[in-house]
Amino acid sequence: MPPQNMDRAVLIAARTVLLRDARATMAAIAEEAGMGVAGLYRRYANKQTLLQAVAADNYRRYVAFAEAALSDTDDPWHAFTDFLRHVLDEGLPRLTVALRGEVTFDQRLSDLDKLAVNTTNRLLRAARGSGALRPEVTRADITVLLEQLGRIDVGDDVRSAALRRRYLTLVCDGLRADSATRRLPGPPPHEAELLGRWA
Structure with missing residues (x-):
């Protein structure tokens, strides 16, 4: 091979x-x-070297999905929701949670994290600019939502995947600007709260 x-x-x-x-x-x-x-x-x-390679691969796959969504300019909302579905279906948030506290960030992972942040923000700007995404939704909101949805596990891979898709659809309806009946209560997570999860 x-x-x-x-x-x-x-x-x-x-x-x-x-x-x-x-x-x-x-x-x-x-x-x-x-x-x-x-x-x-x-x-x-050693194991840490392997964990860093796995985390780097996870970042690269995430960025690839985001870049693919950004290249789809015909329907920014469809591109955005497809991105969320691909990321969730591939288990990227689940792996991120699994690696939390296990992997040590080096410069390569820090650079990939910045790239993921930047690419996600570009995707959110496109979805907001189309008027489809609620204006107050932030990257931090998306990070937390994906991690929460990724945790759905009922002990059967096929059933768990179906449930994650079901709840992603419900969440996406709540993210749409045209379905918003009131502003979201309280601010989104700030960076220190997101980074603190890795401590």
């Missing part, structure tokens, strides 16, 4: 295992990837 394909297989295996148990061992990840532990350690010097 080419090295790039092997790295992709390891990241997929690591995501699968870490979503079940964020403290899973390198041996458990190696077994899921169908390789020996020694082979995994040859690619990643």
